[in-house]
Amino acid sequence: MKVCALAHRTLGLGLSLLELLVVLGLVGVLASLAVPSMGAVLLKRAVQHSAQALVADLRLARSEAVKRAHTVVICSSLDGQACSASAAWLEGWIVFADRDGDRRLDANEDLLRVQQRLTGLGSVASTKPHNDNAYFVYQPTGLAKAAAQTLVFTPQGSAAAPRVVCISNQGRPTLRPEGWSECSK
Numbered sequence: 001m002k003v004c005a006l007a008h009r010t011l012g013l014g015l016s017l018l019e020l021l022v023v024l025g026l027v028g029v030l031a032s033l034a035v036p037s038m039g040a041v042l043l044k045r046a047v048q049h050s051a052q053a054l055v056a057d058l059r060l061a062r063s064e065a066v067k068r069a070h071t072v073v074i075c076s077s078l079d080g081q082a083c084s085a086s087a088a089w090l091e092g093w094i095v096f097a098d099r100d101g102d103r104r105l106d107a108n109e110d111l112l113r114v115q116q117r118l119t120g121l122g123s124v125a126s127t128k129p130h131n132d133n134a135y136f137v138y139q140p141t142g143l144a145k146a147a148a149q150t151l152v153f154t155p156q157g158s159a160a161a162p163r164v165v166c167i168s169n170q171g172r173p174t175l176r177p178e179g180w181s182e183c184s185k
Contacts, residue, residue, distance in 0.1 A: 144171025
């Protein structure tokens with residue numbers, strides 16, 4: 001008999017329309033507070049991913065030059081098929097084995113990696129624009145001559161901090177920790 005009375009009481013428990021609307025309103029307010037911060041997190045991740053992608057491809061070019069025993073080029077590219085004349089790293093880049101050393105991707109040369117246009121970024125620019133490298137050429141020794149460059153990956157808007165990629169004079173890339181604005185602190 002007590003079981004039936006208990007079951008009858010729990011069946012009567014439920015949410016009124018007013019209670020449901022209050023809960024939905026609270027969920028809406030919390031979601032609206034979380035969305036902007038989630039956007040900042042996604043933008044921060046896009047900047048970090050883009051900077052890491054360039055560092056990884058520079059390291060790939062370096063190791064492939066040693067492995068193949070001839071030059072490998074990484075250059076900015078607008079279309080993923082040829083090097084661009086300017087240092088438009090935001091538009092993407094290509095990595096290729098440059099057998100003839102002309103810094104152009106020919107039909108008989110291996111295209112090793114293509115990076116399409118980077119999303120979530122406002123710019124990828126050096127700290128000294130007059131000294132921008134549109135390409136880096138890695139020799140069979142693993143070194144790149146006169147490769148010194150600082151590239152700053154700046155997000156769209158101002159929600160996330162920029163990331164800095166430092167390339168040494170010999171072509172060794174380094175991604176600096178968040179908060180750095182140049183290669184030496």
